[in-house]
Amino acid sequence: MxxxxxxxxxxxxxxxxxxxxxxxxxxxxxxxxxxxxxxxxxxxxxxxxxxxxxxxxxxxxxxxxxxxxxxxxxxxxxxxxxxxxxxxxxxxxxxxxxxxxxxxxxxxxxxxxxxxxxxxxxxxxxxxxxxxxxxxxxxxxxxxxxxxxxxxxxxxxxxxxxxxxxxxxxxxxxxxxxxxxxxxxxxxxxxxxxxxxxxxxIGLSPHGLALRGEPGWALISDHVAPRTAQAAIGTVPPGERLVLLEAETGAGKTEAALWRFATLLAAGEIEALYFAVPTRAAARQLQRRVNEALQRMFADPPEAVLAIPGQVRAGEAAGMRLPDFTMLWDDAQERPTRWAAEHSARFLAARVAVGTVDQRRSAGFR
Incomplete structure (x- = not known):
């Protein structure tokens, strides 16, 4: 309820x-x-x-x-x-x-x-x-x-x-x-x-999820202006249900996706984000980038969860499972929002998660 x-x-x-x-x-x-x-x-x-x-x-x-x-x-x-x-x-x-x-x-x-x-x-x-x-x-x-x-x-x-x-x-x-x-x-x-x-x-309500400002380009990047592909995403109205962006490597698709996320979040259409990439190596690299971007975007930034089974990572912190079903985090913090990072079945309950396409298929959308 x-x-x-x-x-x-x-x-x-x-x-x-x-x-x-x-x-x-x-x-x-x-x-x-x-x-x-x-x-x-x-x-x-x-x-x-x-x-x-x-x-x-x-x-x-x-x-x-x-x-x-x-x-x-x-x-x-x-x-x-x-x-x-x-x-x-x-x-x-x-x-x-x-x-x-x-x-x-x-x-x-x-x-x-x-x-x-x-x-x-x-x-x-x-x-x-x-x-x-x-x-x-x-x-x-x-x-x-x-x-x-x-x-x-x-x-x-x-x-x-x-x-x-x-x-x-x-x-x-x-x-x-x-x-x-x-x-x-x-x-x-x-x-x-x-x-x-x-x-x-644990972050399943919109409580505390506040952008630092209007969901414009300046919120996403300190570059003066977006690139062509990024600018195209910025013009799509929040009510559009499906947006496809095809662009070459280095065109800034990650930042474009974050801009779209901020736009939909501000409009009350969504409350979470999942990045699905082909490989685990790509997910590990992207998780760091996304986590850094969240620091810029949010007043109280959520931690990007690495959605790779067998690995426990939220933001920059790594966790180790203890025998009593609790977690030991290497930064000695106990943050309830890390609950989603503690088990692969919960990955897509995170506010922001980065993983593979296969993980998305096995866990389903939040």
Whole structure:
């Protein structure tokens, strides 16, 4: 919900739906997102964290999510499951829901043994935990019986899949969302405040992204006047959706692209930039150039992320992964906006990233 509270993301949702997304539909989508890890209730998944698995077969939570849908009755999720089960195209939404790790998860065959059962020798009751989740749904979404998700068109479901994957990455970061073992009915207010703050901190809102001046040539370069190819880009109106510039090496295409970026940013059309080049070597060289240009363009310059798997670089700083999933940066700074640089799946969540064409294809657009 915090992501869809950002103007850019909300406009993209509207574009994917081909009409404005209604607030009641947004809440229905939030209910679905609430259920995306429901498979973790299964004893077979919980046993992964037990010191003694007690002979419980280990299971993956995505498969268990599908199998949970076969356990539903009138009392499931404190009586809320029946409302969700009656939503139009619910199977399509479940397909999207259980694909939140970025790949489709095929619904298991009917003969597969259920991972949901009562354990006599372990103090874990998955049904009681499901009851807590249902109570939370009722408390946090009191209008659940009346809301419905938007039509499950392929275009919008594709958008939802990407948004859910991004939200899952953000919400799984314990630096922003410290783990709480005990159920707390009012946690929703805490989570909303933390989500709003984290979305700002990691650069997924327009907050703090201010150009030093008007998006003209003087903002991009200290050369007196742009070259011919660059000047041509400067005349293209912000509403133009596709701009192709073909020019010889050394004609200043990078600066032309930055000028276009500044123009669209000032017009509120975009909030991020990705440079896609053919090779990793070219990306490394260009990342330094782009990072230097950002210092000139912005009052509080974002760091250009190097979008090359296996390398962790934001601006001029290099990072090293530590065993506890944290990062050690060689400039000893901890900047939340470097979150996007810490894993290849997040590269295109950066405000500015420089990488290869292949990386763009594998990660998708922000």
């Amino acid at each position: 915090s992501l869809l509270g950002q103007p850019i993301f909300r406009r993209r949702a509207d574009a994917a739906l081909r009409r404005p997304l209604e607030d009641s539909e947004l809440r229905a989508l939030a209910v679905l997102v609430f259920l995306h890890d429901i498979g973790k209730l299964a004893p077979g998944f919980q046993a992964k964290g037990w010191s003694e698995p007690h002979g419980v077969p280990l299971r993956g939570h995505l498969e268990c999510g599908w199998l949970w849908t076969r356990t539903l009755d009138a009392k499931s999720l404190a009586g809320t499951a029946g409302h969700v089960a009656r939503w139009p195209a619910i199977r399509t939404w479940l397909l999207a829901l259980f694909a939140h790790h970025g790949r489709p998860v095929v619904e298991p065959e009917s003969g597969l043994a259920s991972p949901f059962y009562t354990l006599r020798h372990v103090a874990y009751d998955w049904k009681a935990e499901e009851q807590h989740m249902g109570e939370a749904l009722l408390a946090w979404f009191p209008d659940l019986p009346t809301v419905r998700p938007p039509p499950a068109s392929p275009r919008f479901v594709h958008f939802f899949c990407g948004l859910l994957t991004l939200a899952d990455w953000i919400g799984s970061d314990r630096r922003a969302f410290p783990f709480e073992a005990a159920f707390r009915p009012d946690y929703w207010r805490t989570a909303q405040a933390q989500a709003e703050r984290r979305v700002r901190e």
